[in-house]
Amino acid sequence: MKLLFSAVIIGLWISQGHVMKSWERFGLSLIKSDQLQRLAIYGEIPLCMKRGLVDQQIDLDVLLDAIDLPASRRPPIYVYTGRGPSSLRLHWGHPIPFQLANWLSGLTGGPLHVQLSNDEKFYASDTQSLLDIERFTVENERDIRAICNTDRLFMSRNTQNIADLYTTAMPMAKALPIGTLREVFGLDDSAPIGRFLQPLWQMAPCFADPDPRALCVVACAVDQYPYFRVARAVAERVGKRKPIVIAASQFIPALDNPGSKMSASSPKSCIFFGDTPEVVHSKLSRAVSGGGRTIEEHRERGGDTSRDVAMQLLRAFLEDEAEWTGLVEGYKRGIILTAQVKKRAIGVVNELLAGIEKRRNESIKASCE
Numbered sequence: 318m319k320l321l322f323s324a325v326i327i328g329l330w331i332s333q334g335h336v337m338k339s340w341e342r343f344g345l346s347l348i349k350s351d352q353l354q355r356l357a358i359y360g361e362i363p364l365c366m367k368r369g370l371v372d373q374q375i376d377l378d379v380l381l382d383a384i385d386l387p388a389s390r391r392p393p394i395y396v397y398t399g400r401g402p403s404s405l406r407l408h409w410g411h412p413i414p415f416q417l418a419n420w421l422s423g424l425t426g427g428p429l430h431v432q433l434s435n436d437e438k439f440y441a442s443d444t445q446s447l448l449d450i451e452r453f454t455v456e457n458e459r460d461i462r463a464i465c466n467t468d469r470l471f472m473s474r475n476t477q478n479i480a481d482l483y484t485t486a487m488p489m490a491k492a493l494p495i496g497t498l499r500e501v502f503g504l505d506d507s508a509p510i511g512r513f514l515q516p517l518w519q520m521a522p523c524f525a526d527p528d529p530r531a532l533c534v535v536a537c538a539v540d541q542y543p544y545f546r547v548a549r550a551v552a553e554r555v556g557k558r559k560p561i562v563i564a565a566s567q568f569i570p571a572l573d574n575p576g577s578k579m580s581a582s583s584p585k586s587c588i589f590f591g592d593t594p595e596v597v598h599s600k601l602s603r604a605v606s607g608g609g610r611t612i613e614e615h616r617e618r619g620g621d622t623s624r625d626v627a628m629q630l631l632r633a634f635l636e637d638e639a640e641w642t643g644l645v646e647g648y649k650r651g652i653i654l655t656a657q658v659k660k661r662a663i664g665v666v667n668e669l670l671a672g673i674e675k676r677r678n679e680s681i682k683a684s685c686e
Contacts, residue, residue, distance in 0.1 A: 344546055345373040345539070345564060355381045356424075363420040365413045368632050368641075370567040373539060375549070380561050383532055384425060392530040394425040397522045397560070398537060399432035400461060402453035403442070407460040408587040409666065410569040410579030413633065415464045417563065418536035425534065428469045430522055431461055436475045437519070440511035460590050463677040475518050485525055486517040488555035493517075493547070501543050520548040523560040533560040538568065569633060572604040575624045591674070594667045601627060601663050608648075608655035619651040620658075627655075627662035635665050 348366070352374070356362055365371045383392055398418040400411070415431070422429035435454045439447055458472055475482060498504055498513055523533045523545065535545050542564055549559040568578035571586035579587050588600055607625030609615030622628045622645055635641050644661070647653035 344549075345375050345542065345562070345566075348372050348374050348377065348563075352377050352381065359384065359424055363417060364636060365417055365565065365633065367638075370413055370633055371417055371563060371565045373542075373564040373566050374562065376559065376561040377563060380425075380532065380534055392532055393526055393528050394427040394532045394534065395526060396421045396425065396427060396429045396534045396536060397432070398429075398535065399434055399519065399522075399541075400457055401434045401437045401441075402450060402457040403438045403445075404581035404589070405453055405456050406590040407457060408579055408581055408589045409630065409634075410587070411460075412464055413565050413569070414536050414538055415461055417565070419465045419467055421534055421536055421563070422465075422467060422469050427534075428471055429465060429467060430525070431465070431470065431472045432519065432522055433458060433472065433474045434515065434519055436511065437515045440509055440515060459677050459681060460673070462680045463590075463673045466676055479518075481525075482518045482521045485521040489517055489520060489524070489548075489551055492551050492554040497547060497550075501547055516544055516547065519544045520551075523548045524552070524555060524557040529556055530558070532558055535560050535562045535564075537562065537564050539564045539566045570626050570629055572600055572626055575605050575607070575626055575629070588666060590670065590677075592670065594663075594670075597667050597670065598663050601630075601659050601666070604659065606655040606659070608658075609651070612654065615654060616651040620648040620653075620655065622648055625655070625658065627659045630662045631658070631665060634669060635661075 348371070353362060353366070356366075363371075380394070383394060396418050398414050400407075400415075418429055418431070433454050435450050438445065438453070439450045442450075445453075454474055458474075461472065462470065473481075495513070498516055502512070502516060504512055519541075523535065526533070537545070542562060545560055545562050549562075552559040571577045571579050571583060572588070573583075573586045581587060581589075585600075588597055592600070604626040605624065607621035607623065607628065609618055609620065620628075622632075625648070628644070628648065631641060631644060635644075644653060644658065648658060
């Protein structure tokens with residue numbers, strides 16, 4: 318089973334800050350305007366898709382055709398996404414796949430499965446214990462519930478759900494040669510056995526529904542796509558339909574590096590859920606900007622929105638379309654200054670954080686009653 322792509326290659330490209338116009342080399346295609354028009358028939362398109370952060374897909378037309386069918390003829394549809402808990406709280410690079418998945422669940426009326434791959438992070442870390450990963454898992458689950466906030470949400474932890482995962486993964490384990498996992502995930506003979514098993518657990522939910530007509534819609538970032546490319550390659554051999562993938566190829570940048578992606582491994586370059594308004598203000602005030610070195614230079618030449626971290630946060634999370642358009646045009650023309658952009662981004666992030674913390678605390682209180 319030869320697959321002309323690699324998780325190692327994709328990860329390297331992302332870490333080096335490459336933004337690709339198309340991921341066709343890896344089987345993905347840009348979301349087209351006619352597909353957006355079809356989606357708009359069913360309601361407001363989510364901000365992440367409207368602003369181009371979520372811009373890649375494979376078999377989106379299959380999903381749209383299924384939604385168009387009368388309810389009596391429509392196959393079962395469910396949405397799948399996940400999180401590998403590697404830090405105590407999520408950061409602002411994490412919400413987009415969950416927001417997308419939550420919207421897709423509402424669009425299809427199907428359940429939303431969020432997998433917490435706590436085993437993956439244990440195998441990958443030389444410093445974090447099982448107890449550390451379990452703490453992260455509990456707190457991450459609370460953060461995700463505050464984002465998704467839906468009665469259709471089902472969350473699972475690999476360490477607790479292994480019996481179901483194992484049964485679902487067995488046909489894949491029989492169909493996939495070990496060489497495929499070596500090639501795609503960059504594994505060699507020095508890798509722990511768990512690293513070879515973990516991809517099976519991440520792919521298994523794509524085939525969790527026993528109905529062979531069922532459609533799994535995966536919402537993810539492109540760095541997770543190799544798992545689902547392998548799942549698509551093996552689907553027919555295990556008697557299932559290929560998962561549909563809708564992916565974000567644009568990442569929220571680290572505060573100190575607009576060409577990278579925000580990562581918990583560099584805490585000072587992240588805004589975490591749970592950061593106080595004062596901490597958010599301090600971090601964003603020091604974030605890299607795309608403005609001129611002086612006010613005079615900025616007024617003359619304008620700012621570069623693609624290099625401005627605060628502008629990228631506003632692109633992802635500022636709901637008001639007219640305000641966003643005005644900020645982009647004003648910043649490029651030098652009318653709006655960096656300080657004004659950062660002030661607005663601080664306000665938007667703190668407002669969203671307050672809402673997340675409120676829903677999070679309500680969820681914790683409800684679970685204790």
